[in-house]
Amino acid sequence: MRKHILASIQAHTAQAYPHECCGLLLAIGRKHVYLPCENIATDPTEEFRIAPEAFAAAEDQGEVIGIVHSHPDATSRPSPRDLAMCEATELPWHILSWPEGDLRTIVPTGNTPLLGRPFVHGAWDCWQVCADWYKREMGLEFPAFERQDGWWEDAAGPSLYEQAYQAAGFDRVSVPQRGDMIVMAVGRTAHPNHAGIYLGADPSLPGEASGVHGQGPFLLHHLYGRPSEIIVFGGPWLDRSRMILRQHGYHPA
Structure with missing residues (x-):
């Protein structure tokens, strides 16, 4: 300098x-x-x-x-x-x-790992890990959605996911397939305020080793206050699901 x-x-x-x-x-x-x-x-x-x-x-x-x-x-x-x-x-x-x-x-690397990133709202959070997965898997770029701390606790009116999914190129579907975004309600509200990528039986990630083994289905997500991770999508996580969203024209191999 x-x-x-x-x-x-x-x-x-x-x-x-x-x-x-x-x-x-x-x-x-x-x-x-x-x-x-x-x-x-x-x-x-x-x-x-x-x-x-x-x-x-x-x-x-x-x-x-x-x-x-x-x-x-x-x-x-x-x-x-x-x-x-x-x-x-x-x-x-x-x-x-x-x-x-x-x-x-x-300096920016342009390739932050999808797994193990710390939670930083507005930069490394549940939406961003989904957006980064779509960028690496499908080459999609999304606009920078403004989001304020605490929005996930506000149950008055539609959530940010409900407001923005259609403009971002998603359709609602009833049965998930790999690459769909699962929107869930976590915490003390029924508000759809959290999301992850449904990976099905294959926990592999674009460009990095997941280190995950066993029987799925699996979900990539980033929960508040925790590193991003892959979990088994079932039990209470399945019960928290509110929407299954699919990108226009996405057909995994």
């Missing part, structure tokens, strides 16, 4: 301390600049959030080539959320510890 950029980030970090600072690296023509942003997170000592309007305004000035934030009174080691959001934004993330002053850069 260029010295003047690092100096700007350090000055912003010191000014924001003990809150996390955040900003964007821009390429404006042949020049690189650091653009400080306001941290609008609810608890800026623990996380950061850049307003969508600020990000859009930055894009009007130049190309966003990196995202910057600080870790007050902590190392520059990325958190699970940092890793997840780096993948989601498809941009390098630069993390500066403060007052330690160590700068670390992480």
Whole structure:
């Protein structure tokens, strides 16, 4: 990183301390600049959030080539959320510890394993593991659906899955086959608030070893607070099922 950029980030970090600072690296023509942003997170000592309007305004000035934030009174080691959001934004993330002053850069790999990823709502969650499976198995790309923490507990009106499945190219079916998305109700509500990929008798995954053996049917899912996993789809999980959704034109071999 260029010295003047690092100096700007350090000055912003010191000014924001003990809150996390955040900003964007821009390429404006042949020049690189650091653009400080306001941290609008609810608890800026623990996380950061850049307003969508600020990000859009930055894009009007130049190309966003990196995202910057600080870790007050902590190392520059990325958190699970940092890793997840780096993948989601498809941009390098630069993390500066403060007052330690160590700068670390992480870059998206584009191929986070489907199994064993930590739960990070909005980036690595039940919808995202389904979306990533469809991308690797079928080459499908879905829009970034906005979802707020706690939506799964709101039983007033249709859930996000009920609202969005048709626009995302899914049809409701009655009998599952491999590749269907099973939408379930978990927790203290009958609200359809959780989903997984029905794998049938074959727990294999595109591009990685599942390490799962035995008799299915199997389901790939990512439950709140737990790593993503493959489970046997039966018993209470079957009882929690509310919808079976199939992508238009998907016919597994």
